[in-house]
Amino acid sequence: MLKKDLLIKKYFEDHSLIESNIASFNNFVRYGMPKIVTSIGEIIPTIIPPDVQDYKIKLDKAYVTKPLIVEADGSKRDIFPSEARLRNLDYSAPITLEVSSYIDGVQRENFLTEIGNLPIMVRSKYCHLNGLKPEELIKNYEDPDDYGGYFILNGNERALITVEDLASNKLFIQRNKVGPSKFTAKLFSEQESYRIPHTIEQMKDGMIYISFTRFKRVPIVALIKALGLTSDQEINHFVSPDKQYDDLFINLYAALELKTENDALESIGRDIGMNQPKEEKIQKTQEVIDRYLLPNIGITPRDRILKAYNLCKIIKKFLMVARENYPVTDKDHYMNKRLKLSGDLISDLFIVNLRILINDILYNFQRLVKRGKFSSIKIIIREKLLTSRIQSAMATGSWVGGRKGVSQNIDRINFLATTSHLQRVVSLLSSTQENFDARALHPTHFGRLCAIETPEGTSIGLRKNLALLSKITQEETQEDKIKKQLEALGLNEAKQK
Numbered sequence: 001m002l003k004k005d006l007l008i009k010k011y012f013e014d015h016s017l018i019e020s021n022i023a024s025f026n027n028f029v030r031y032g033m034p035k036i037v038t039s040i041g042e043i044i045p046t047i048i049p050p051d052v053q054d055y056k057i058k059l060d061k062a063y064v065t066k067p068l069i070v071e072a073d074g075s076k077r078d079i080f081p082s083e084a085r086l087r088n089l090d091y092s093a094p095i096t097l098e099v100s101s102y103i104d105g106v107q108r109e110n111f112l113t114e115i116g117n118l119p120i121m122v123r124s125k126y127c128h129l130n131g132l133k134p135e136e137l138i139k140n141y142e143d144p145d146d147y148g149g150y151f152i153l154n155g156n157e158r159a160l161i162t163v164e165d166l167a168s169n170k171l172f173i174q175r176n177k178v179g180p181s182k183f184t185a186k187l188f189s190e191q192e193s194y195r196i197p198h199t200i201e202q203m204k205d206g207m208i209y210i211s212f213t214r215f216k217r218v219p220i221v222a223l224i225k226a227l228g229l230t231s232d233q234e235i236n237h238f239v240s241p242d243k244q245y246d247d248l249f250i251n252l253y254a255a256l257e258l259k260t261e262n263d264a265l266e267s268i269g270r271d272i273g274m275n276q277p278k279e280e281k282i283q284k285t286q287e288v289i290d291r292y293l294l295p296n297i298g299i300t301p302r303d304r305i306l307k308a309y310n311l312c313k314i315i316k317k318f319l320m321v322a323r324e325n326y327p328v329t330d331k332d333h334y335m336n337k338r339l340k341l342s343g344d345l346i347s348d349l350f351i352v353n354l355r356i357l358i359n360d361i362l363y364n365f366q367r368l369v370k371r372g373k374f375s376s377i378k379i380i381i382r383e384k385l386l387t388s389r390i391q392s393a394m395a396t397g398s399w400v401g402g403r404k405g406v407s408q409n410i411d412r413i414n415f416l417a418t419t420s421h422l423q424r425v426v427s428l429l430s431s432t433q434e435n436f437d438a439r440a441l442h443p444t445h446f447g448r449l450c451a452i453e454t455p456e457g458t459s460i461g462l463r464k465n466l467a468l469l470s471k472i473t474q475e476e477t478q479e480d481k482i483k484k485q486l487e488a489l490g491l492n493e494a495k496q497k
Contacts, residue, residue, distance in 0.1 A: 018149035020472035024343030047366040061098040082141035088155030092117040116386030123148020206250040225264035227308035238312035334444035
């Protein structure tokens with residue numbers, strides 16, 4: 001046997017073709033789910049019992065056990081994938097959550113409750129088959145060569161298809177063939193459940209505008225001043241201390257009458273059509289900016305000045321492309337793409353449906369308080385709500401954000417077809433549009449995506465497959481470690497107002 005063949009054989013003895021997908025699911029259950037629950041924070045009802053001054057509900061310590069089945073007589077026992085297939089059942093495990101209630105700062109209730117069931121990926125860390133030897137797998141009616149990496153819902157084996165998307169929190173500048181702006185910069189700012197698209201354009205008169213959520217073509221300098229950076233000299237310094245741009249002076253001159261933060265906020269509120277009194281208009285505008293402008297930097301008032309500095313850097317990069325012929329961003333370079341694996345997709349689903357469950361808890365709480373019949377939080381948590389919504393999305397493939405076909409029945413025609421299906425990568429672009437560049441083979445695909453396996457016809461180049469030896473990283477960015485390294489190189493921390 002050749003050395004290269006021996007190396008490849010050894011690699012597949014220790015690694016699976018779909019281990020990245022399994023690791024992603026494990027990562028979600030172990031770290032992602034508790035983090036999402038913790039980020040919810042305290043739930044404060046608007047209607048509380050009359051004899052209470054302060055009422056809070058807190059969620060904490062979410063975890064998942066191994067798959068169980070509840071029989072008709074109410075008994076619980078472990079269930080294996082083979083039984084779920086034969087009896088048309090869900091291979092899922094209960095999600096347990098610690099719930100506490102505080103009345104006037106004193107804890108009154110503290111209990112563990114099941115908030116729903118989570119479908120468990122076959123061969124993941126939370127599956128009964130994990131770690132079993134081939135002989136034990138055969139005893140449990142399983143194929144030892146089966147990779148796993150799929151879910152069982154109503155007895156059907158369903159795989160979550162890896163989704164290819166543009167990287168979040170990264171600026172993409174492109175040249176426009178038509179329209180009032182020669183160049184457009186786009187940024188998808190993502191933080192937990194928020195993913196806000198931002199668009200920066202420069203009109204023929206030199207004015208630079210930014211659009212996001214309710215804000216349509218707001219002057220970017222006015223927005224920077226609304227964030228607390230009101231000095232024209234400081235704005236010029238943070239955009240480009242060493243080079244002067246005439247375009248920037250045009251924008252500074254247009255916002256010359258905006259002397260204070262409140263002036264800028266009132267001007268922006270007027271531009272987006274707010275008709276409230278001055279104080280209320282300023283407050284509402286500030287709240288929307290805090291929540292929806294660059295949420296990846298933060299959503300608190302103390303993050304405003306950092307957002308202003310970042311907008312200055314965005315202006316500089318935009319003008320470097322528009323005025324100095326710097327190259328536009330290559331969106332098809334794989335450095336600018338991210339793959340959403342099963343753990344990321346379920347995380348998106350869990351965030352949305354957990355918020356729906358919380359709203360349902362609040363509705364039931366306030367309804368019972370109005371009637372004077374409220375006794376305990378235990379009676380207002382509907383376990384079936386979260387379960388039914390997650391299972392419906394995974395059984396139909398209709399995902400949050402209006403995406404279709406994320407979940408599919410596994411192709412079991414033969415072993416190779418199954419392997420190929422579990423390795424599939426789908427782009428979010430519409431297959432009816434031309435998108436020639438997106439469909440073409442890019443040099444950065446080498447070693448990451450298969451150069452041959454893609455369907456003919458309308459989906460060509462938009463539906464791809466991972467290369468055999470490709471591996472997708474799961475490690476989260478360690479912000480504190482990176483910050484220390486940058487400080488050691490001489491970078492000073494920005495002073496926040």
